Amino acid sequence: MHDIPRPHDLLWGMTPVQLPADAPAWARQVLAAGQPVVVRRAVVADDQIAIGLRGATREQRFAARMRRESVVSRVSPEQLIARLPDSRLPALLALHRLHPLLDSLGLAWGVTGSVGYQLGSGIAVVSAESDLDLLLRTPTVFSRDEARELQQLLDRAPCRVDLQLETPSGAIALREWAGDSAHVLLKCATGARLIDDPWDQAERAA
Amino acid sequence: METLSFEFPAGQPARGKALVGVVGSGDLEVLLEPGQAGTLAIQVVTSVNGAEQRWQQLFERMFREQTPPALNIDIHDFGATPGVVRLRLEQGLEEVGHD
Numbered sequence: 237m238h239d240i241p242r243p244h245d246l247l248w249g250m251t252p253v254q255l256p257a258d259a260p261a262w263a264r265q266v267l268a269a270g271q272p273v274v275v276r277r278a279v280v281a282d283d284q285i286a287i288g289l290r291g292a293t294r295e296q297r298f299a300a301r302m303r304r305e306s307v308v309s310r311v312s313p314e315q316l317i318a319r320l321p322d323s324r325l326p327a328l329l330a331l332h333r334l335h336p337l338l339d340s341l342g343l344a345w346g347v348t349g350s351v352g353y354q355l356g357s358g359i360a361v362v363s364a365e366s367d368l369d370l371l372l373r374t375p376t377v378f379s380r381d382e383a384r385e386l387q388q389l390l391d392r393a394p395c396r397v398d399l400q401l402e403t404p405s406g407a408i409a410l411r412e413w414a415g416d417s418a419h420v421l422l423k424c425a426t427g428a429r430l431i432d433d434p435w436d437q438a439e440r441a442a
Numbered sequence: 443m444e445t446l447s448f449e450f451p452a453g454q455p456a457r458g459k460a461l462v463g464v465v466g467s468g469d470l471e472v473l474l475e476p477g478q479a480g481t482l483a484i485q486v487v488t489s490v491n492g493a494e495q496r497w498q499q500l501f502e503r504m505f506r507e508q509t510p511p512a513l514n515i516d517i518h519d520f521g522a523t524p525g526v527v528r529l530r531l532e533q534g535l536e537e538v539g540h541d
Contacts (some may be wrong), residue, residue, distance in 0.1 A: 294489060294490065294491075294521070295490060295491055295492065297521075349467060367467070369467060396465075398466040398467055409464045409466050409469060411464045411465070411466060412463075412464045412469075415464070417462065419533060421463070421464075421469065421526065421529065421530070423468070423526075427525050428523070428525050428526045428529055429529065430529055430533055
């Protein structure tokens with residue numbers, strides 16, 4: 237496992253006193269209850285980690301920073317798929333069904349979003365309407381043809397599946413890479429930008 | 443879910459139409475079609491409630507710098523950051539400009 241927390245990792249150990257003064261009351265409650273925070277993409281000081289907090293509703297999202305030294309445990313999206321609970325919720329059914337298919341790609345993959353948060357924290361945030369958010373680590377080129385083939389398979393799942401390709405430059409949406417657009421949106425620590433090829437060395441350096 | 447409508451002064455109708463972006467967390471889909479001369483009409487369907495002012499400010503900043511072509515723009519937002527919204531709009535405006 238990487239020593240440095242990566243986007244979408246769940247971290248435990250942040251306390252309410254680390255929140256800025258303007259943080260909402262629900263964010264303090266989340267931390268006081270011992271719930272994990274989610275690593276997000278942003279540039280922060282070396283001794284800190286950019287994180288996001290999740291509350292009970294979609295509007296309850298708060299971006300903050302956590303001190304690196306206060307991390308007591310960390311779970312990556314890949315670790316969350318080791319043991320899946322029995323559930324009739326479409327997002328969890330989809331995860332069950334896609335598991336062997338994603339394993340067969342031979343690349344590291346994991347679950348993020350509400351399903352990942354629920355699997356990691358035990359807090360029931362997944363609803364019947366929830367999408368399934370996945371990430372696939374693609375350190376080397378994942379062609380647009382491969383992307384189209386994979387997207388077609390994901391589209392047969394019992395719920396909407398959003399898969400992000402984690403490239404050396406940052407993350408792109410599989411759905412966009414599988415489409416016709418010449419430029420695709422790359423999400424990285426310094427923000428978002430439109431690029432042609434996330435595996436291009438020049439794009440990495442940009 | 444919330445539906446918001448905005449209007450801004452615009453120039454002549456754009457020539458082409460374009461669809462940019464993707465449906466997915468943190469992103470948005472933007473459909474741009476030629477509109478009525480002088481008017482830029484934007485409809486936003488967003489998963490994030492209570493953000494009308496943020497949208498208004500973002501559009502104002504973008505269209506103050508340069509008068510946009512007359513368009514009907516449909517946005518489906520899935521919690522994109524203002525930076526991503528701006529990139530997608532610029533991408534769409536560039537595509538309708540090329541046709």
